[in-house]
Amino acid sequence: MSPSAARVKSPRDLRTERRRRSHSCWDHLIAAPLWPMHEANLGTLLRTCDAVGACLAVPRLPWVPEALARGNTLRHPACIHWTGDQLSWLTHQHTRTDTTIVGAELADEALRLADLPPARNRTVLVLGHERDGIPPDAVALLDLAVEIPMVGTGASLNVAVAGSLVLYRLAGLL
Ligand SMILES: C[S@@+](CC[C@H](N)C(=O)[O-])C[C@H]1O[C@@H](n2cnc3c(N)ncnc32)[C@H](O)[C@@H]1O
Numbered sequence: 565m566s567p568s569a570a571r572v573k574s575p576r577d578l579r580t581e582r583r584r585r586s587h588s589c590w591d592h593l594i595a596a597p598l599w600p601m602h603e604a605n606l607g608t609l610l611r612t613c614d615a616v617g618a619c620l621a622v623p624r625l626p627w628v629p630e631a632l633a634r635g636n637t638l639r640h641p642a643c644i645h646w647t648g649d650q651l652s653w654l655t656h657q658h659t660r661t662d663t664t665i666v667g668a669e670l671a672d673e674a675l676r677l678a679d680l681p682p683a684r685n686r687t688v689l690v691l692g693h694e695r696d697g698i699p700p701d702a703v704a705l706l707d708l709a710v711e712i713p714m715v716g717t718g719a720s721l722n723v724a725v726a727g728s729l730v731l732y733r734l735a736g737l738l
Pocket of ligand 1: 694719
């Protein structure tokens with residue numbers, strides 16, 4: 565790599581490369597961590613959503629609005645959809661003919677991440693419960709599952725890491 569190619573971009577460079585305002589709700593790509601447990605994961609997912617132009621769908625559990633406000637280190641407000649009851653919300657998404665529901669999960673017959681094409685139509689990415697994964701009732705509503713291959717000893721990835729990788733892929737940025 566030549567020295568000029570390796571110059572690290574300054575905060576000013578980055579500011580001029582980014583949007584001046586937050587994106588409005590394109591309603592095209594929606595990350596749905598529907599069974600959140602840890603506030604840091606929601607903050608991380610919110611930043612990834614901003615980076616790829618996606619919205620975040622979350623249930624309004626008592627601690628969630630404050631956790632999102634605290635974890636939101638963005639300069640502009642992000643696009644958040646409040647779901648209410650998770651299964652009812654997901655069932656409604658399932659009935660929409662313009663929507664594909666993708667579940668990030670370690671599942672039989674899941675597509676490997678590298679084989680997942682970018683989202684062509686409105687897509688909801690369902691992320692599982694941070695301890696128990698996606699509940700069976702919700703698995704039944706998925707159009708497809710995607711698994712991120714792992715070669716280590718850990719059983720699964722952190723939900724925000726898994727969600728971020730799949731979001732980048734769905735957004736066509738990886
Ligand atoms: C910590 S994992 C859930 C625990 C895991 N299902 C289990 O029972 O051991 C939380 C969520 O992160 C996502 N996830 C974690 N690792 C993943 C992987 N390798 N591929 C796809 N999704 C993953 C899934 O949405 C999963 O439900």
